[in-house]
Amino acid sequence: xxxxxxxxxxxxxxxxxxxxxxxxxxxxxxxxxxxxxxxxxxxxxxxxxxxxxxxxxxxxxxxxxxxxxxxxxxxxxxxxxxxxxxxxxxxxxxxxxxxxxxxxxxxxxxxxxxxxxxxxxxxxxxxxxxxxxxxxxxxxxxxxxxxxxxxxxxxxxxxxxxxxxxxxxxxxxxxxxxxxxxxxxxxxxxxxxxxxxxxxxxxxxxxxxxxxxxxxxxxxxxxxxxxxxxxxxxxxxxxxxxxxxxxxxxxxxxxxxxxxxxxxxxxxxxxxxxxxxxxxxxxxxxxxxxxxxxxxxxxxxxxxxxxxxxxxxxxxxxxxxxxxxxxxxxxxxxxxx
Numbered sequence: 001x002x003x004x005x006x007x008x009x010x011x012x013x014x015x016x017x018x019x020x021x022x023x024x025x026x027x028x029x030x031x032x033x034x035x036x037x038x039x040x041x042x043x044x045x046x047x048x049x050x051x052x053x054x055x056x057x058x059x060x061x062x063x064x065x066x067x068x069x070x071x072x073x074x075x076x077x078x079x080x081x082x083x084x085x086x087x088x089x090x091x092x093x094x095x096x097x098x099x100x101x102x103x104x105x106x107x108x109x110x111x112x113x114x115x116x117x118x119x120x121x122x123x124x125x126x127x128x129x130x131x132x133x134x135x136x137x138x139x140x141x142x143x144x145x146x147x148x149x150x151x152x153x154x155x156x157x158x159x160x161x162x163x164x165x166x167x168x169x170x171x172x173x174x175x176x177x178x179x180x181x182x183x184x185x186x187x188x189x190x191x192x193x194x195x196x197x198x199x200x201x202x203x204x205x206x207x208x209x210x211x212x213x214x215x216x217x218x219x220x221x222x223x224x225x226x227x228x229x230x231x232x233x234x235x236x237x238x239x240x241x242x243x244x245x246x247x248x249x250x251x252x253x254x255x256x257x258x259x260x261x262x263x264x265x266x267x268x269x270x271x272x273x274x275x276x277x278x279x280x281x282x283x284x285x286x287x288x289x290x291x292x293x294x295x296x297x298x299x300x301x302x303x304x305x306x307x308x309x310x311x312x313x314x315x316x317x318x319x320x321x322x323x324x325x326x327x328x329x330x331x332x333x334x335x336x337x
Contacts, residue, residue, distance in 0.1 A: 004111065005034045006103055007086030011076040012041040012048040016094040019236070020048075020056065022133060023094050028062050032104040037063035038080045042070040073182065074202035074210045081192060081201050089192065091185040097128055097141070097234040105231045106186055119191030119223025120215070122149045122180030126167065128234035143167050146235045149177035149227055150215050154280045154336045155287030156268060158212045172229040178335045179215020179225050183235055191223050197319050203270075205312060208256065209263025216271040219335070222326035258305050261295070265309035269316045275329040280336070 008027060012020075027037060039059070041049040046067045052059055059065060068079060081089055088107065092098075102123070110121055125146040132140035147160035148171040160181055162171050180186065192201050195217055202210045215225060272284070295302045
């Protein structure tokens with residue numbers, strides 16, 4: 001009997017070329033045979049496609065390389081998911097280094113009967129010191145955590161679990177997590193078919209927090225996320241976590257901060273439930289009042305995003321009506337930290 005087919009999707013964009021001599025070969029050298037690899041170039045003039053033609057021509061024989069309009073992370077992966085023929089879809093990133101047994105280990109775990117209830121999965125992501133990769137690839141692999149999945153607090157603050165911490169195995173006993181980081185998510189095709197809205201898997205209103213919203217929606221549909229700490233992938237993260245994004249940092253664009261605020265608002269509009277406990281309601285209200293006060297004082301230009309989110313209410317509500325709610329709020333609360 002043939003092993004389940006795995007589709008891997010990677011979005012390419014301007015500036016990612018420096019990673020591709022590492023990330024693409026590490027995906028093509030997997031010890032799992034039944035894989036289809038999609039590479040979608042969304043750069044303005046498809047310069048990454050041209051770079052591949054000139055520098056890695058063999059890739060075109062081993063992967064499906066496409067040119068596409070810039071539909072950001074959400075739209076790009078939605079387009080690739082619409083083409084997939086696999087039983088699993090891996091939302092992969094171009095700035096990662098993948099071990100050769102990455103896919104085989106993931107499939108092995110998800111195919112276990114006791115893990116049938118998990119609609120998604122996440123390996124452990126570690127920081128990749130890319131500056132060292134060319135001189136010493138092994139030394140470039142750090143022991144600093146990039147993400148052990150998405151976590152949420154009772155305040156509805158979402159964050160990458162363990163990010164910037166030294167890995168001492170402190171999260172290795174976790175099995176059930178809220179969701180997988182958007183940098184690397186493994187999805188069952190059956191789960192995708194169950195939670196998609198028309199042709200959307202990721203909500204295309206969102207450019208940031210799209211992974212959070214997808215994780216939340218999957219949890220409501222009763223599909224858990226499996227954390228696999230023994231599978232390690234290295235990631236050279238381009239943008240720090242959400243908490244830093246809201247601070248007045250010169251190296252974070254207004255567009256990124258605006259997208260983060262909008263993503264958070266839309267996620268709550270679709271997924272926050274009135275059935276939560278009084279404690280969760282109180283902590284969520286206080287946190288978001290404080291957050292809006294911070295924005296008012298430090299980043300007043302972002303206040304317009306609250307109006308933009310409100311204007312999206314009719315579209316958000318149409319999607320919300322199609323959501324599957326199969327678990328009680330207490331199940332979601334059990335995942336809050």
